[in-house]
Amino acid sequence: MREAATAEARPYHHGDLRRALVDAARRILEGEGPSALSLRAVAREAGVSPAAPYHHFKDKGELLDAVAHVGWDMLGEAMTSAKGRTGDPAAHMTEIGVAYVQFSRAHPALYRVMYDCSRDKDMLPEGMQDNEDSAYCQVRETFRALAGPTVAEVDIELATIAAWCAAHGLAEMTSFRQFDPLKDGLGGEEGFLRAVLGHLGMFPAARAKAGGNG
Amino acid sequence: MREAATAEARPYHHGDLRRALVDAARRILEGEGPSALSLRAVAREAGVSPAAPYHHFKDKGELLDAVAHVGWDMLGEAMTSAKGRTGDPAAHMTEIGVAYVQFSRAHPALYRVMYDCSRDKDMLPEGMQDNEDSAYCQVRETFRALAGPTVAEVDIELATIAAWCAAHGLAEMTSFRQFDPLKDGLGGEEGFLRAVLGHLGMFPAARAKAGGNG
DNA sequence: AAGATCATCTTGACGCCGTTCAGATCGGTG
DNA sequence: CACCGATCTGAACGGCGTCAAGATGATCTT
Numbered sequence: 003m004r005e006a007a008t009a010e011a012r013p014y015h016h017g018d019l020r021r022a023l024v025d026a027a028r029r030i031l032e033g034e035g036p037s038a039l040s041l042r043a044v045a046r047e048a049g050v051s052p053a054a055p056y057h058h059f060k061d062k063g064e065l066l067d068a069v070a071h072v073g074w075d076m077l078g079e080a081m082t083s084a085k086g087r088t089g090d091p092a093a094h095m096t097e098i099g100v101a102y103v104q105f106s107r108a109h110p111a112l113y114r115v116m117y118d119c120s121r122d123k124d125m126l127p128e129g130m131q132d133n134e135d136s137a138y139c140q141v142r143e144t145f146r147a148l149a150g151p152t153v154a155e156v157d158i159e160l161a162t163i164a165a166w167c168a169a170h171g172l173a174e175m176t177s178f179r180q181f182d183p184l185k186d187g188l189g190g191e192e193g194f195l196r197a198v199l200g201h202l203g204m205f206p207a208a209r210a211k212a213g214g215n216g
Numbered sequence: 217m218r219e220a221a222t223a224e225a226r227p228y229h230h231g232d233l234r235r236a237l238v239d240a241a242r243r244i245l246e247g248e249g250p251s252a253l254s255l256r257a258v259a260r261e262a263g264v265s266p267a268a269p270y271h272h273f274k275d276k277g278e279l280l281d282a283v284a285h286v287g288w289d290m291l292g293e294a295m296t297s298a299k300g301r302t303g304d305p306a307a308h309m310t311e312i313g314v315a316y317v318q319f320s321r322a323h324p325a326l327y328r329v330m331y332d333c334s335r336d337k338d339m340l341p342e343g344m345q346d347n348e349d350s351a352y353c354q355v356r357e358t359f360r361a362l363a364g365p366t367v368a369e370v371d372i373e374l375a376t377i378a379a380w381c382a383a384h385g386l387a388e389m390t391s392f393r394q395f396d397p398l399k400d401g402l403g404g405e406e407g408f409l410r411a412v413l414g415h416l417g418m419f420p421a422a423r424a425k426a427g428g429n430g
Numbered sequence: 431a432a433g434a435t436c437a438t439c440t441t442g443a444c445g446c447c448g449t450t451c452a453g454a455t456c457g458g459t460g
Numbered sequence: 461c462a463c464c465g466a467t468c469t470g471a472a473c474g475g476c477g478t479c480a481a482g483a484t485g486a487t488c489t490t
Contacts, residue, residue: 016467037336040447051469053450058467062448114335117388121328122251126394157415159398164415167385168378174331175381180340184373201371201378203417230438254476265440267479272438276477433489440483447476454469460462 020058020068022048027069031111039115041065066119073109073116074129078137080105085144094144096199096208099169102137103195106173113173130166141165145204161204168202234272234282236262241283245325253329255279280333287323287330288343292351294319299358308358310422313383313413314406316351320387321405327387344380355379359418375418382416 016022026047030039041062042052059065084101085094106113120127129137142162149158172195175181185194199208230236240261244253255276256266273279298315299308320327334341343351356376363372386409389395399408413422 019467041449042447052448053470054468056449121388121391124391124393126392130392131394156398156401160411161415163389163395164382164386164412167389167412168382168416169385170388171381171383171385172378174335174384175377177335177338178340178344179338180345181377184370187370197374198378198381201375201417202382203415203423233438255478256476266477267441268439270478431490435486435488437486438484441481442479443481444479445477448474450473451471452469453471454467456467457465459464 016048016050016054019048019050019054023055023058023065024068024072027065028072028112031069031115032109036111036114036118039066039111063119063122066115069112070116070119071128073112074127074137076109076112077102077105077116077129078135078140081137081140085140091144091148095141095148095165096196096205098141098144099165099172099199099205099208100192100195102169103173103176104192107176107191110177117170138162138166165204168199168204172198230262230264230268233262233264233268237269237272237279238282238286241279242286242326245283245329246323250325250328250332253280253325277333277336280329283326284330284333285342287326288341288351290323290326291316291319291330291343292349292354295351295354299354305358305362309355309362309379310410310413310419312355312358313379313386313419313422314409316383317387317390317409318406321390324391331384352376352380379418382413382418386412 023044027039027044030043030047041055044065045052045055048054055065059068080101081098084097088094088097116129117127132139142158145158145161145165149161176191176195176198181194185191188194188197196208199205237258241253241258244257244261255269258279259266259269262268269279273282294315295312298311302308302311330343331341346353356372359372359375359379363375390405390409390412395408399405402408402411410422413419415423
């Protein structure tokens, strides 16, 4: 609708339909959730015919890939800026973990698409690949900096995977409403996140803080 | 197909269509994955018309709920028998964790349905609810036995959640093929699982073993 | 045993989906 | 200006979830 209104001015050729479709998909995700994200609905939201997207994406999956790409970029930025918010390197891991889960809570539908469309291809999601600036590499380099030179490479890799598992697992679990009472007793959702992370081995700063709380 | 052959003998009234539909759904899941699991395909596999399931389930979601229920039962049994395989109580948590992830790897499509259909309702999955015999309660009681009387109740709850996050996260991560080389260097998939669990705080036995390996 | 009842199953239809294809439209190149 | 390739439309196909109306048969009543 919002897009359809502005699209009246562009009569036939859209100009930047590819980006408009990705934006429309994100609006639908935010507003109506993943189950409403049909290719036809995206085209409708962008004000074009159902067949128009096929000139910019091979199929629906490729459109979702593009949406997921935006999501991983956003998550990477959130993690980077979270790391910058504390001067203590020992706290970096905790802050990254909290930022990760908070992103998944702020954009639950987008987060789901980010993993779903990589699962369908049996492939690592974009943010976990070994590209220079992926979110995963951010975590690994943070571990490497904390570990020092004596720690074996394989242990850095395993610690990164373990931390990622913990963050992703927590991202999924904390979305269930049944934990709300527990959160209330721990000073809200962020308190809950830090408490759970404190029970996982690789977040020493969170563990100290959780110990202080309970 | 398999079901359709035996269904020829039962002309109109099936007799136990509800169970037959759940079984048919599980066969499709195992054989063709979650994307092939349409209500019509399930009816086809069971040898009935597309509308027949509506006399046993309100909609497709309720059929999936029934399938998920079977899955959570299977997972609970796998966890119980894993705990019984070791006499050392300190190793229980690790064995449960390994059994959890191995179940998710043995039945990936079923595992996905188990979480998906609870996510769609913003509700805790069956195996995580506070019912007497749920898989989640198995983990919590194991923690309680290990913790002793001085540990606060909320910490037992948090440790259980943390362990569940770790196991679920690992279950999702280990399905990505890109970790295969890493697994090879750690004595296969089970070695990989134990190594990652060893980097997470609540699996002391795995941590000791992982330390011995690398 | 005969008939009524009610759950079960089928048939056929509706609207939405992803996808394809022929044709309309337009921007840029010769 | 004429053309061409990229872009978009309209109509169509099969598959999906779901529903209403009718056929079937097991069970219960008398």
